[in-house]
Structure formats: structure tokens, C-alpha cells
Amino acid sequence: MPSTALPHTDHAPPPRSWYKRNEIRVTPWLFLAPGILFFMVYVIIPIFQSFSISLYEWDGLSDAYFIGLENxxxxxxxxxxxxxxxxxxxxxVLYLLAIPAGLLIALFLNQTVTGIRLYKSLFFFPFVISQIVVGLVFSWFYDPSFGLLNVILGYVGLGPINVLGDENFVNYGIIAAGLWPQTAYCMILYLTGLNAVDPEQVEAARLDGAKGWKMLWYVIVPQLKPATFIAFVVTIIGALRSFDLISIMTNGGPFGESRVLSFYMFEVALSEYGFRMGYGAAIAVMLFLIMLLFISYFLYAMYKDEKGH
Amino acid sequence: MRFKLKASLAALATTAIVTTGAHAASHSEALSGDFVIFSDMSNPAPRAVIEGLAAQFGEMHPDLNIEVTIIDRDAYKTQIRNFLTANAPDVANWYAANRMLPYVKAGLFEDVSDLWEEPQFADQLASTKGALTIDDKQWGVPYTYYQWGVYYRKDLYEQYGLTEPTTWEEEKANCQVLLDNGIKCYTLGSKNFWTTGGWFDYLNLRTNGYDFHAQLTAGEIPWTDDRVKATFANWRELLDMGAFIDNHTAYSWQESLPFMVQGQAAAILMGNFAVAPLRDGGLDDSKLDFYQFVEITPGIELAEDAPTDTFHIPSQAKNKDAARAFLKFVTSPEVQTAINAGDALGQLPVNSAAGVDDDKFLIEGFEMLSENSPGGVAQFFDRDADAQIAQIGMEGFQEFMVKPDNLDKILDRIEKVRQRVNK
Structure with missing residues (x-):
């Protein structure tokens, strides 16, 4: 190459700053930095703190004693x-029922009738109201003396059931309350998913004589796979953080029969009589390990998915 | 809710001078600066009381900038540990006895033994001194207490020709008559575990006496002891009769009151704070009455539950002079008479020189506690026992009331916690 083709070759190029030279590599990290910082401070570091607190006997006020794995x-x-x-x-297990139930309602609502938007919003309504309100509504529904459930049961001649005060029914009662908003959530996911179903494939399947369950199972559901994946993720997470409903409906009772790990952790460490930070942290670690199973599965599934494309 | 009593500009200007002077003469009358009160008196009547107290105290000390923060009573129970360690107020509400132990042990409450040496405390508050003493030091002052006992439907008792019982046999006989007429003897809302703590306290105090009860709640006696089992055997007699309302696990204590108002249950074992909602429900003094929990083991001195609510100075408080003056102020006879009156807290004054309001239940309660409780006065299960034992204990009592056959398992569980706590 003849050097004359380039102008100003006798001058050195103006010195570029370190940032300019590394701009492409550095910029993404700059944008990520605030996120990473807060994720570290509020998520990652507390996880390790929980691990370390779980090795101590500590009431949250006085000095902590190291007790190893005693907790x-x-x-x-x-x-x-x-x-x-x-x-x-x-x-x-039972929370997963929200997925088929949501799919069913979504299929039912996926039609063009006058006012369908209104019906869709009404079905979505339970997800909009707060879990606390859902809990209260269901506690009144279950109330043994004046609740709607027992009034209805009374008409068919069945005695009153003390749903939230009986150790055999209490969990099912709370889970049913939780399914109400969760089903609505899955329904919305599937409704958007159904919009993306390819009409040509449906047409082709119809020509081949597929209908009813076969059409649903072999043609529609496979196309809803992304929606199903998200519905699965949010439902599992929803089930594991089932704290507010329990707190508002039974407070863990009767005699602790409706507690889940997150509630037990709260009770042991932070509630009115709870002063055992170490023990609470140990429960949190167990809960974390259980969640880790699911999280790793999801990450793996997502990783595989991305590689496939 | 917050409100401030603004001091005048002139007063603000002198504040700096006075505060420096105040350190030299710590008990001088001129209090100034900011004075912060955190209170759990969040129900309507108590809220008016604490606001009134602050306003009155502000009038006495115009240079003081008083700020009252009222926190929901239940939320307060968990928030206290945060605000005592960081951002402490100058005065905070809490409860007496073991309930304050974690904070005393952690050095978060100020030692106020000096106040208790003054005549107003030493003479007039002597009856509650024990409940505020840990390690021979006093850690706060009481401002109110209330009796527990059986509140019953007088009209129902008269209808079936029953009289106030005094012995266990009479109690059970009354109950049987009520049951035969389709009325439950007692209403109960065991969704609030502590309601069962009241039943345990009384059954154990009457079966085994105050000293045993005090040792048991202090963790000195195993829960598997035969005397504890005797208490539960008495309890079981009531359970086997079907004396309590059905499905009590589904109700909070407030939700259990309508059963009594509607006449489906005849009585409730509760603190005096139940009187106000029962009156609101339509039970006037001709329908509602009170009796002391009956004697069970003959010859055992009667002892009562009378929980005491308190004020404390956090050790990190900034204006301790004002705080000490405030504690003296709330325990003075005049203030005690005023705040415990029927139209205010509706409870009993802690100061012996104060007057008890002319209210049927307050008078009866006061007489019972001052004359007919020779055995002693307990605070309440969850205030006498260690927090962990209180939690697992009251949960166990609830389980026992539903599944009496699980008793041995329940007692083993409590005993395991007792041994760990004592370690």
C-alpha cells in the first residue's frame, strides 16, 4: 500500500483515552453495574450471610455464639x-393445577363474541387484587358459622366444615384460595400464547381430520410451549412463596399444621415470640436448596433452548 | 400518627443553653429538646390516652418538643427490636416480666432503679415492683394492669337458676345444666393461641398453686411432671363434656365474642378488655357479670393473672432526663386515676394512691386482686414464660383442646424446648 494514500501519516494519531480504546468491551459492564451492585447487595451477599448466620445461636439482639451445624x-x-x-x-404439586385450569379457561375465552374483552378482564380480576384480600375473602367464605361454603353445604344436608380450623382440610383450603388468582395468571399467559398459534397449522391439521382432544394435544399445546414454560416457572415460584395467604388465613394454625417453610422461618426468627435468627437462617438455607433444584432446572432448560436456536 | 408540639421561637433560641446546663443539674425542672415517644397504644381509647398524656406533659414543659409515634399494637411487637437497636425513642411501651428479658439482657433498656428508690415508686407502686425487676434492678415502670376472670351472661344463669360458682364441682355442674339446654359453657377464639394460655394459667394456678406455676413458667420444672398432667386432666374434664364452642380454632378472640352476645355460649375466660366490645355488642350490666375463677384443689391459695403494661427508657435514648420525668408523670396518682378511668383505658391503676373508677367490673377486679388473691399475681403465660416456650406451649394447648389424646406428645415437645432454653 502506498503510504501517500493516507493523509497526515507524519503525525501520530491523537492519543485515544483508555475508555475510547475499550469502549465496546466496557460499556455493557457500565450499564450492568448498577444492576449487579444491587443484585449483589440485596440477593447474593444475603444468601451467604444466611449460610453463616445459620451456624450461630443468635437472638438478633445480643452476641451470637458459634455452634457449628447444631441448628x-x-x-x-x-x-x-x-x-x-x-x-x-x-x-x-397442587399449585400446578393452575396450569391446566388456566389453559382451559383461556381456550374457553379465546373466541370472538361481543363483550369478550369484558369477560377476559373479569376472569383476570382475581390476579389484580392483593393476596391479602384474597385471603380475607376466602376466610369468610370458609367461616364455619356464616360462611357461604357452609351455607351451600347446609342446603345439600352436609354438616358445617371448619375448613381453616381442621388440620385435615386447612392446607387444601388455603391452596384453593391461592389457585384462584394463580389460575387467572396462567390464563392470561395462555391467552397471549393462543394469539401466536399459527392458523395455517390448525387449518392443515383440520384437513387431516384432527379435531377435539387430538387437535388440542398434538397441534395447539406444542405451539403453546413457551407459555407453558413461563406458567410453570411462575407457578412453582408462587407455590414456594405462599406466605401471605397462610399468614392472613390461619397464621400457621391450627397448631402449626398449615405452616410452610417460609412461614416457619418467619415464626422462628421474626414473629412475636421468635428470637432464633440462627435456626431461622437454617430453615432459609433448606428452602434455598429446594428452590435451587428448580432454579437450576429452569436455567438448564433455558440454556438448552437458546442453544437450540 | 405523629404530631408535634411546637415550642416558641424564643424557647428554641434558649434550648442550646439549657441543654448544656441540664447535664450539670440533671434533675432540674426545665426540660427541653426533642422528646420522642413510641407507643403501641393503637386502639381508639388507648390512642386518645397517650395523645392526651403527651399534650399534658407538653403543657408542663413548654420547652420540650414532644413527638409521639403510635404503632399498631401487633406490629409493635416485632418492630421494637429494630427501633431499640437503631433510632431509639426516649420512651417506649412494652410489657412486664419475662417479656422484657431479651431486651434487658441485650442491654437495650435503661436501668431505672434510681426512680424506684423515690417515695412515689417505693411506696405507691410496690405491688408491681416484682414484675419489673430482673437481677435486682428495675427496668421500667407500669402504667396500667387489668384482671382476668370469667365474664358470664347473668341473664342466662338466672334463666336456668344458676349462681356464681366457687368450686370446681359447682363450675362443672353449672356447665352441665347449660349444655343440657343447648348452650355451650364457654366461648373461645383459639386462632389467637394466647386465649388458650389464659385457660392453662388458671387451671394450673388452681390445680397446683402460684409457686408451682411460677417455677414451671420460669422453666425450673419439667413439663412432663405429673402435676402438670393433673392440670391437663382437669382441663380434659371440660373438653370431654363439650364445654367449649365447636370450631374454636377458626376464630380470633374478637370473633368468638358474638357467640356470647347471641346467647350460644354463656361465658368467656378473658381479660377485662373484653368488657368494652361485649358492651358494644349489647350486653349491659344486667346481662353481663364477672366471677373469679373457681377453686380447684381445695386449700390452695387463689392467685390471679393480671398483666401489666409498661413504659421503658431505651438505653440509647437521647433525652433521658425528660424520659425519667415522663415516667414519674405517668405513674403519679392523679394521672393514674385519669388514664385508667372507664372512659379512658378502662383498667386498673398501678398506683395505690390512685382511685379506681366507678365501674362494676373495675371495682370487682380491684377488690379481687387486692383482697382475694393471696397466692400471688402472675403476669400471663406469654409474659412469664420464655418466648420460645410460650410459642410452642400455647400452640400445644390449642392442639390439646382439639386432640386431647396427643397430650404426651405435646408435653414432650414443650419439654424439649425447655431443656434447650435452659442450656
Missing amino acids: YRELWDDDAFYTSLRNNLLWL
Whole structure:
């Protein structure tokens, strides 16, 4: 290359700052920095703090004593812990009912009739109101003396059921209350998903003679896979953070039968009589490990998905 | 809610001079600066009381800039540990006995033994001194207390020819008559665990006496002791009769009151604070009456639950002179008479020189506590016992009331916690 083609070759190029030279690499990190900072301070560091607090006996006020794994050993034969764990699993399994229920309502509402927007909004309504209000509404619904449920049961000649005060019914009662808004959430996810269903594929399937369940199962549902994935994620997370409904409807009772791990942790460490930060942290760590199972699965699924594209 | 009593500009100008002077003469009358009160008196009547107290105290000390923050009573129970360690007020509400132990142990409450040496405290407040003493020092002052006992439907009792019982046999006989007529003997809202704590306190105080009860709640006696089981055996007699309303686990204590108002249940074991809502529900003094919990083991001295509510000075308070003056102010006979009157708190004054308001239940309660409670006065299960034992204990009492056969399991569970707490 003839050097004359380039002007000003006798001058060195004006010195570029370090930032200018590394702009492409640095800028994304600059934009990420505030997010990373707050994520570290409010999420990552507290996780490690919980691990370390769980090795101490600490009332939150005075000095903490290092007791090693003693808190975990105590968890090992704590009946209340197993009750909470059992309830957590119950929540996880039954909460998933929100997904088929949401799909069903979405299919039902996915039509063009006058006023369908209004119907859709009405079905979505339970998700908009606060969980506390949902809890209150259901506590009144279940009330053994004047609740609607028992009035209805009375008409068919069945005795009053004390849903929230009976250790056999209480969990199902609260989960049913939780399913109400969660179903609405899944429904919205599926409604948007149904908009994206390819009409040509439906047409083609119809020509091939598919209808009813076969059409739904082999043509529609596979196309809803992204919506199902998100619905699954939010439902699992919703089940694991089922704190407010329990707190408002039963406060963990009767005699602790409706506690889940997050509620038990609160009760042990932070409630009116709770002064055991270390033990609470140990429960939090167990809950974290359970969540970690799901989180790793989701991350793996997402990673695989992205690689596939 | 917050409100401030603004001092005049002139007063503000002198504040700096006075505060420096105040350190030299700490008990001088001229109080100044900011004075912060955190209070859990959030129900309508108590709220008016604390606001009135602050206003009155402000008039006495015009240079003081008083700020009252009222926090919901239940939320306060968990917030107190945050504000005592950071951003402490000058005066805070709390409860007596073991309930203040964690904060005393952590050095968060100021030692106010010096106040208790003054005549106003030493003579007139002697009856509650024990409840505020830990390690031979006093950590706060009381401002009110109230009796517990059986509130019952007088008209129902008269209708079935019943009289106030005094012995366990009479109590059960009355109950049987009521049950035969389709009325439950007692209403209960055990969704609030502590309501069962009241039943345990009384049954245990009457079965085994005050000293045993005090040792048990202090964690000195195993919960698997046969005497504890005797208490539960008495309790079980009532359960087997079906004396309590059905489904009590589903109701809070407030939700359990309508059963009594509607006449489906005849009585409730509760603190005097239940009188106001029962009166609001339509039970006047001709329908509502009170009796002392009956004797169970003959010869055991009667002892009562009378929870005491208190004021404390956090050790990180900034204006301790004003705080000490305020504690003296609230315990003085005149203030005690005024704030505990029927139209204010509707409870009993802690100062022996104060007057009890002319209210049927207050008079009866005062007489019971001053004359007919030779055994002693307990605070309440969740104030006498360690927090962890209180929690698992009251939860266990609720379970026992639903599944009496689980008693051994429940007691083992409480005992396990007791051993850990004592370690």
C-alpha cells in the first residue's frame, strides 16, 4: 500500500483515552453495574450471610455464639420442620393445577363474541387484587358459622366444615384460595400464547381430520410451549412463596399444621415470640436448596433452548 | 400518627443553653429538646390516652418538643427490636416480666432503679415492683394492669337458676345444666393461641398453686411432671363434656365474642378488655357479670393473672432526663386515676394512691386482686414464660383442646424446648 494514500501519516494519531480504546468491551459492564451492585447487595451477599448466620445461636439482639451445624441437627428431628416441608410439597404439586385450569379457561375465552374483552378482564380480576384480600375473602367464605361454603353445604344436608380450623382440610383450603388468582395468571399467559398459534397449522391439521382432544394435544399445546414454560416457572415460584395467604388465613394454625417453610422461618426468627435468627437462617438455607433444584432446572432448560436456536 | 408540639421561637433560641446546663443539674425542672415517644397504644381509647398524656406533659414543659409515634399494637411487637437497636425513642411501651428479658439482657433498656428508690415508686407502686425487676434492678415502670376472670351472661344463669360458682364441682355442674339446654359453657377464639394460655394459667394456678406455676413458667420444672398432667386432666374434664364452642380454632378472640352476645355460649375466660366490645355488642350490666375463677384443689391459695403494661427508657435514648420525668408523670396518682378511668383505658391503676373508677367490673377486679388473691399475681403465660416456650406451649394447648389424646406428645415437645432454653 502506498503510504501517500493516507493523509497526515507524519503525525501520530491523537492519543485515544483508555475508555475510547475499550469502549465496546466496557460499556455493557457500565450499564450492568448498577444492576449487579444491587443484585449483589440485596440477593447474593444475603444468601451467604444466611449460610453463616445459620451456624450461630443468635437472638438478633445480643452476641451470637458459634455452634457449628447444631441448628441443622435440630432441624433433623424437628416435627414442625417436616410438617412444613410436607406442606411445601403439597403446595408445589397442587399449585400446578393452575396450569391446566388456566389453559382451559383461556381456550374457553379465546373466541370472538361481543363483550369478550369484558369477560377476559373479569376472569383476570382475581390476579389484580392483593393476596391479602384474597385471603380475607376466602376466610369468610370458609367461616364455619356464616360462611357461604357452609351455607351451600347446609342446603345439600352436609354438616358445617371448619375448613381453616381442621388440620385435615386447612392446607387444601388455603391452596384453593391461592389457585384462584394463580389460575387467572396462567390464563392470561395462555391467552397471549393462543394469539401466536399459527392458523395455517390448525387449518392443515383440520384437513387431516384432527379435531377435539387430538387437535388440542398434538397441534395447539406444542405451539403453546413457551407459555407453558413461563406458567410453570411462575407457578412453582408462587407455590414456594405462599406466605401471605397462610399468614392472613390461619397464621400457621391450627397448631402449626398449615405452616410452610417460609412461614416457619418467619415464626422462628421474626414473629412475636421468635428470637432464633440462627435456626431461622437454617430453615432459609433448606428452602434455598429446594428452590435451587428448580432454579437450576429452569436455567438448564433455558440454556438448552437458546442453544437450540 | 405523629404530631408535634411546637415550642416558641424564643424557647428554641434558649434550648442550646439549657441543654448544656441540664447535664450539670440533671434533675432540674426545665426540660427541653426533642422528646420522642413510641407507643403501641393503637386502639381508639388507648390512642386518645397517650395523645392526651403527651399534650399534658407538653403543657408542663413548654420547652420540650414532644413527638409521639403510635404503632399498631401487633406490629409493635416485632418492630421494637429494630427501633431499640437503631433510632431509639426516649420512651417506649412494652410489657412486664419475662417479656422484657431479651431486651434487658441485650442491654437495650435503661436501668431505672434510681426512680424506684423515690417515695412515689417505693411506696405507691410496690405491688408491681416484682414484675419489673430482673437481677435486682428495675427496668421500667407500669402504667396500667387489668384482671382476668370469667365474664358470664347473668341473664342466662338466672334463666336456668344458676349462681356464681366457687368450686370446681359447682363450675362443672353449672356447665352441665347449660349444655343440657343447648348452650355451650364457654366461648373461645383459639386462632389467637394466647386465649388458650389464659385457660392453662388458671387451671394450673388452681390445680397446683402460684409457686408451682411460677417455677414451671420460669422453666425450673419439667413439663412432663405429673402435676402438670393433673392440670391437663382437669382441663380434659371440660373438653370431654363439650364445654367449649365447636370450631374454636377458626376464630380470633374478637370473633368468638358474638357467640356470647347471641346467647350460644354463656361465658368467656378473658381479660377485662373484653368488657368494652361485649358492651358494644349489647350486653349491659344486667346481662353481663364477672366471677373469679373457681377453686380447684381445695386449700390452695387463689392467685390471679393480671398483666401489666409498661413504659421503658431505651438505653440509647437521647433525652433521658425528660424520659425519667415522663415516667414519674405517668405513674403519679392523679394521672393514674385519669388514664385508667372507664372512659379512658378502662383498667386498673398501678398506683395505690390512685382511685379506681366507678365501674362494676373495675371495682370487682380491684377488690379481687387486692383482697382475694393471696397466692400471688402472675403476669400471663406469654409474659412469664420464655418466648420460645410460650410459642410452642400455647400452640400445644390449642392442639390439646382439639386432640386431647396427643397430650404426651405435646408435653414432650414443650419439654424439649425447655431443656434447650435452659442450656
